Amino acid sequence: MLIKYDDAREMCISIFLGAGASPSEAEIVSDGLVESNLMGVDSHGMIRIPQYLGEVKSGAIVPGAPVEVIFQTPNSAIVDGNHNFGMVCAEHMVMTAIRKAESANIAVVSSRHCNHVGRLGAYTCVMAESGLFAFACANGGRHGHLVTPFGGLDGRLSTNPISYAAPTSSDPIVLDMSTSTIAEGKIRLMQQQGRKIPPMCAIDADGNETDDPSAFYGPPMGRILPLGGPFGYKGYGLSMMVEILGSALSGVGPKEEYEGDSYMNGFFILAISPAVFNASGTFVGHVDALKEYVLSSRPREGHGKVSMPGEPDFSVRADRMEKGIPIADGTWETIALAAESVGVDARRYG
């Protein structure tokens, strides 16, 4: 099925209001989910509604909990989400980072008790649209550690995504990538669709590389490899950087980090104004020139034209704004069921 952007947003807002969120919380979470669908990142879109509602029910997410700055300097802040929606905490962090970067030229912001923040590119884009260079990364709780260190057999890391964005005179350049090869959710999808796992992505529980989703799931369950194949020390090294920035640097130790079973993100943001190098007047123009130069590469046979990081997602966005957001029937059923549990009739929108 296809759902129109306006309908999707209205439906989501109704659902989160029904779950006890305030109007502004409901808007933030709905915009986060629907925007992910628009950008083609369906894994972080409305498919998460049942999960979030389940977490509200279990008490892992506490709508209305105060989101507070618990420590700050002129160029930094720690924001405590107090178990509110992760996106509500992240939104507060982004606004704080923009404000501080505008006065101090650089700002770093980290989180406490922050639930699932969703698609990192959403946050770096907002900062880039304020003229900043923005970087963000997020680590995750120990129960989600399916990614091995390079050469290892046991899961010790999450997918540990990183994102950055920089302004151009049109859409920002934006990278949003996991430091692992793939996410577990994608292997689940491959299993459902009878597809094979790409090479150098996954191992079974004995450590043998496998392209078979069933061998991956076992039981016992296999593990996901860090990005890079034979150069997997690179993906692993980047993943460790996410761990360090997401928790150790901001004073969060392993015990706090991995408390409980709820998925907690250690979310870290860095925002840099070009004013820090006296380059406010030239930054966008220079990124434009870089873009033009790189895009002047001919494509390889079998590939479409060369694009900027994030550019394909903006194309998907334009397309889905016009035609609507596709949702698989199975996903829609779980959304409708979740909606019903908070008194919303999803069929009104679909």
Added chain:
Amino acid sequence: MLIKYDDAREMCISIFLGAGASPSEAEIVSDGLVESNLMGVDSHGMIRIPQYLGEVKSGAIVPGAPVEVIFQTPNSAIVDGNHNFGMVCAEHMVMTAIRKAESANIAVVSSRHCNHVGRLGAYTCVMAESGLFAFACANGGRHGHLVTPFGGLDGRLSTNPISYAAPTSSDPIVLDMSTSTIAEGKIRLMQQQGRKIPPMCAIDADGNETDDPSAFYGPPMGRILPLGGPFGYKGYGLSMMVEILGSALSGVGPKEEYEGDSYMNGFFILAISPAVFNASGTFVGHVDALKEYVLSSRPREGHGKVSMPGEPDFSVRADRMEKGIPIADGTWETIALAAESVGVDARRYG
């Protein structure tokens, strides 16, 4: 042959003094090269002596040129290397970053007219040893653009390395990686040794993936792929970040960036004190705990024990400090010849 650390250092200092460097410049460059050999990164070690001497001769490197801060704020600086040795410029940048990060908690430093800075991990390690989280990256001049954008046929990027380091109670955790799959120098080595290029690393001039160094070199010459194989948009995206940080953000446009034929690095450093999050007292302990947890993973069959990023290099260092630094005969001959050109008899040291 094997050369002892002390001899190698003394020889290098004599050579660079002979080339017109001041005593402190000669020490900085010699330490940079010999330390790279110690850490096993021979591509950035004494093998570079002929190149550097050639650049001194051509005027691309100007020993004794003033290295100056040409713009600064409390948390930032632009350092102009004025075509001195890249390592001399980089050393100045690192000291500036440490000083500013100690007062402002965060600092960024970028370069102008900076020659080849060498192994990035050397710089991030020094900052980590001062208790900071350190990040560095470097882009390169257009004539060295052998790396394609993802899906592209033409070279538009250098190997664009990134590095970070964080302190532990023993050696720092340090990643130093190119955002491309491999460096051209390594393909050259594979050709000399009759070895094949690993999969998903290189294409010939027509864009066909090749494992044959001769097909890569052509002519016409092939290209190197960004890190990630089927996920090459990740390596490409990271490489674009290096471009943005290394030049656009600090006010350097493509024309300045790519001036002349000399290899110029756009070098960018970020240093963050844990004090920025009020975490000075806990940072090292938390990184230690993270390290212990990750190292508790069992190894996969066929792999050695799981190690921290950079740990294997520190093992090589200990070994080479004891036994000496191995240098291939051909490399030694080129070094001896270069040394002779500045009045130094390398045979005294080898």
